[in-house]
Amino acid sequence: MPTKTRYHETIIIGAGPAGLQMAYFMKKAKRDYVILEAATRPGHFFTHEPRHRLLISINKRFNPFPDFEYNMRHDWNSLLSDDRSLLFPKYSEDLYPKADDLLRYLDDFARKTEVSAVYNTRVINISKQNRPGAADGLFYLKTNDGREYSCKVLLMATGAVSERLADIPGIEHATPYSEHDLDTKKYEGKLVAIIGRGNSAFEVADYLAPYAAYIHIFGARALKHAWNTHFVGDLRAINNNVLDMYQLKSLHSYFGIECVKLSKKPGDEQVTLHFRDIVLHWNTPGYFFDTKPYDYVISCAGWNYIDSTIFADDIKPETKKKGKYPLLKKNWESVNIENLFFIGTSMQSNDRKAASGFIHGFRYNIRTLHHMLEEKYQNVPYPVKLFPRDVSPIADYIIERASVDAAIYQLNTFMGDVIIVPDDPKEKVRYYIDMPMDYVKEQDWFKNAKHAFTTYLKYNFDRFEEYSKDTLTFTHWPQSYDQHCQAFLRPLVNYYRKGELVDEIGAVESLVLRFDTKEFKTDNPDKNRNLFKNFLNKYLNFNPGVNYYDYFLTYKEAWNKHVVPLTEEERSRVPPEFFQMEGVKCRPTTMDLKPKM
Template sequence: MDKTDYEYLVIGGGPAGLQMAYFLEKANKDYIVLERDGGVGSFFVRYPRHRKLISINKKFNYFPEKEYNLRHDWNSLLSDEEDLLFTNYTSELFPNADLLVKYMRDYAKKFNLNIRLNTTVTNIHRDPILKGKYRSLYTITEQNGMKYTCKVLLMATGAAMPDKPKIEGAELCDTYQKHSLDKKLYENKKVLILGGGNSAFEVADHISDSAALIHMCTRTPVIFSWDSHFVGDLRAVNNNILDMYHLKSLHALRQCDTKQFVKEEDGRFTQTFEMELPHWNPPGTATFTSKGYDSVILATGWKFINIDMFDESCKPETHTDGKFIVLDEHWETTVPDMFFIGTAMQSRDHKAASGFIHGFRYNIRTLFHMMDMRYDGGDLAKKIFPSIDATELANFMTHHVSISSALYQLGQGFLCDVLVLKPEEAAKSDCSEQMAGVAEYYYELPQAWVLKNDYFMNQAHMIIITIEDSHHMFPSTSATEFFKPGDMNPRDCKCTAFPQGVFYSYRCGKLEEVVHIGGSLVVRADKKIFVGDTNPDRFTNKLKNLFNRQIGIGSGDHYERLFPPEEWEKVYRPWTEEEVEMRKMKEIAMKSRKFECKLGILD
């Protein structure tokens, strides 16, 4: 308790702080975690307000590998303990948040993490260091005036404070953080909810059976997670209010820009808002007022930094109106040796899962390895192959992308694996699948960092491995249309709505080729993925052919089609020219239909 000087100091005892503390503890680093509340995981003691988590807790997934099952366990923290998983606490798909609090407190106790509770940080100061491996000495002051010092500061403060809208009269309204959960208070009332994200819809869903009229107002269109494939967009578990809207059950959603709230003498609210109307004649913007709201609830999200914690010596830069911190390719702020971890990591990632436990747990593991390399001479996580064997490498890579949870959750070019091939200049026999040399396989690196790293970009042969889907290439296709397999082109399977391994081959820093090995519902390339899948070797065959094209190893004629040649004609009948033309005419007719009613200028 008397020690106050540390190498690493973590502010925040939520899931991110605990995850980083686990790696620091395991590596016997000099660290401490400061938590302002009386127990870890305190955010989840209160939030979500209605207690149902929307992070999936899918315990039964058919396949046995722990790594694979973490793809569908969105609440567990990483550890070497096989049984310390959130799925062992409940089998409920969307559990109560109280269980997550219990899990995190068990986790902290199990690993004896060095955490000091009831410690509220009031000020952070930095003095520069001019020599040595560190560039900073941070002084952290807590509420009782006690001071801590550290060389590396890790901010794990999560959703630091509500993001208040800049609307006249907003201070008169209730908020997501403070609104009453007593449904009786909303019975037969007219309620306005400002916001279009999961928090706003969570509130609406909770009171939808008691309120007479609910009007939801959002400045931007609602984005559904099933369309964007981004877990932070509106989830189906929260969107009952839209079901009621379109089934004519009084509740409604309005896309508009709220300008003012006024509380009238009778205690009710009047809203003034602007609405763009491109489909009116002529197109324009209208100003409306809506009266008689018994309650207005602001559910407009969070800021992921409390800038007031930092004095002028170390205020980090922010963006998006102070909502997010500016972070570089390995989550360091504009202030040296200060990193943000946890949900704030989404500052660099609005496509994958960095803002959620099932994403940032892997970012934190990667950041730990990168800090260990930078400050203590450690190495990145990697596997060394003492020779270059096309079959061995292809089998390993195929299996790894089939079970990897990190690449699965943080694909779309955010986290990647890297294969570096270092062949010797020795003679080799023609068509041999082995070559003298070394192969280095690096795990879970930020792709943006790799593409700026001289070591990787100067290699003669490098392959970046990610897991991606290409739903964004179908802009006019509804999510409900993806009920068929994607493109099964043997050489280029990039048009699929299912995630798949994607391999980017570089030569001396120049991108030479991209190989999509093909997607599947279970996202495995090492197993037969459906009845009739008679050529599961096609995935490894694509990689063997890639090795042949890029470094001249092997024959390069491995078969890549879905079915072997002897089965192809039995299971697949190509359309005749007449059938193709009929389908084209049908699609042209659908696209050329003109409708009397529209919502846009060009509709």
């Protein structure tokens, strides 16, 4: 008998954090959807990964402010819902929780929100074809149990679908990260090589550091530390203990050296690594070749976030990074397959600067995408907040969002807000929240607007030129009177006319990212608020002739009372670099006085 096709307007493949999050929004909007999940439970990936069971997403339970949204900035594991019992800090007290705690949380989230999910149902083929009596353009999904589903909109929430192996001849002699033996006794006194330079490589190294005779990590190039790049996917401090041992010459080491081949002779227990080192610092720059035998070689090359094999040949999504990521439009839709969207960790295909590859980032991407889907398929307009034509309430809201909102904090630079000022003076100002900035700049309603503003959070270490290479050296207070020379995360407001950037202004830094409070006893609590009021008024003239007090201190004369000049003795200890930076716009906050003689 022919299989009856089960139709849903939207099908979500995968019941991990992303699938559950989108399902929650779909259910709340009373849409026709279903999740198809290959495993017997939600979040199956976390039953075996990460291998050493410790997450690198923080779970900070205590914060200095009562605002719920502000506290979500420091809760990196909760999904979004109206149920305050479904917050991850109720499941673990650890700053870096265990994967098993996340599994318990996802189980409860799926059960309490009653999302529609079919488990033990693996999708084995996706095609797009016309059938008698069926609407054009539907997706048809075949599953391992012989059933068939169809849908108009398909959302891929499959997460990390397969492990990548280092693309090196002889890599079969290495053990993949997901398969390496966790029995530490086997590594005692052994020589271990790890190929990779990300968190998984250093996670393994930390785990084996007490047991191996020495560990050599080969990463092909210099490390990227999250504290320098401010990208949560780069090497995190929780995983880099081995670097201490490397710098203190305690046997374990990291090499920015390219491994070009692995070999193993028949009957030989050890694996030989052949590597090529670029030695530009030698008197004769070139390459230096060598080999080294190891007892164990472990490959930590990351994951693929798309499985192209399940798609029919005529609808295979385009990919990038050698098939690692789907190639997406700015709204997370496949560039070549209409109505096919990728959600969850694959959203980092569009964002390698913020947190789109993690729960604390993609939960907001998914909320935004849901609004976009509602507008595209259900004729429900994207949410907008209306303001009177007065700079004060608009600036107040910008400051409130910058000080409290979690979405633009977690997805800094990538996501922000948009303010559109209609030409008709009778129309109110439109304020859109949580939109991808690259997406906004492609939209006609933005490009055609006579007056448009974007506001988002951004790091500005690049303004300090070569002095920005080690951001941990920025330890002194920035130039408080110069809003341009602020290095750390802060709100920027950009003014556009007909899609062209005209001007930009930014707030003064805040240690705790609250731009609505004082940092010191004597500073002006309204400095940033008034700075933005003046900026808006400059181009909109909503409040003619009004200038708002935006100095750093509470009154102009306070500067001489609170900024104490150096003594003659102290001036003699100013480092020479200070005088060598006369032409530098932004001086780094890294200089200290030379020691006393």
